[in-house]
Amino acid sequence: MNITVGIDIGSTYTKAIIIDEDRSILAQDMRPTGFKLTEVAREVYSSCLDKAGLSTDAIDYVIATGFGRHQADFKDLHVTDLTASARGAAFLFPGTRALLDVGGQTMKASRLDDTAKVLSFRLNDKCAAGTGAFLEKTARYMNFSTEEIGALMATSKEPVPISGVCAVFAESEVINHLSLGTAPADIMQGAIQSLVDRSVQLMKRVRAEPEYTLVGGILRFQTMAR
Structure with a gap:
């Protein structure tokens, strides 16, 4: 065996x-x-x-x-992680033609051919605002653990936008929202929505077409997966 x-x-x-x-x-x-x-x-x-x-x-x-x-x-x-993700996605989901991998420090989008060869790819800017690390930092600012993020977001009623393209500016926005009394759940939901927006732009840059496969631990959060 x-x-x-x-x-x-x-x-x-x-x-x-x-x-x-x-x-x-x-x-x-x-x-x-x-x-x-x-x-x-x-x-x-x-x-x-x-x-x-x-x-x-x-x-x-x-x-x-x-x-x-x-x-x-x-x-x-x-x-490479690009090759591993492409081969794995194509094996599990043979129709995969576009892949989004959201990791702790990087976000990668790639377009594949029918043999799982990577035709083009793009990485997020050198900034943690587009990665899972930003979500972890946001949670820690509000005294929540990574494991509590999903349950916290489920209680959000009015998400607030986090528009900073750099982690430093985005973190400043989080602190400002907290000082204004914004509910942590709404801040957390806004943070992950900002990642969703960045991922969509990244997929557009590689001219992604269906079928799409999403990879990465961040996808355990329903907002990101949807």
Whole structure:
């Protein structure tokens, strides 16, 4: 039985998964990336092995992706996150022709052909206002954890606009809204709506056409997914 490990060393979180030849998930793990990339890659790998009850000898192939992919010194192969996302999206959703990946520090839009080759792509400006990190910071300003964001937004009644194109200016808007007594739920909903607006503009820049596939932890929030 062939067993494969995939490791994604992202800017915010590092994820690992073990699958067998039937593509059944045997184990998975995720933890904050931090600054010791090789160490965290080994930690998620080891955790998955423990959960699956496997040794390294049982693993046939290890592939790494993400911005820290080169730091996984035990890998057999590495691919860019653009390629990994494109291939994965096309495998799960064969009709995919446009892909939006919203990560902790970057937002990427790409247009694919029918073989999952990336024809064009665009990244967000070098600013956290268009990423998941901005949402986390916004939540922390209001003394909420990342896990509480979804429930908080569900209570929003009058979202307020967050129009700053830079994280610093956007954060200033958040602080100003708080000082005016705006409900945290409305601020949070406004923050994620600003990410939605940025993602739409990014998709337009690559001339995206259906079918669309969305990737990234931020998509667990219904507002972003819709």
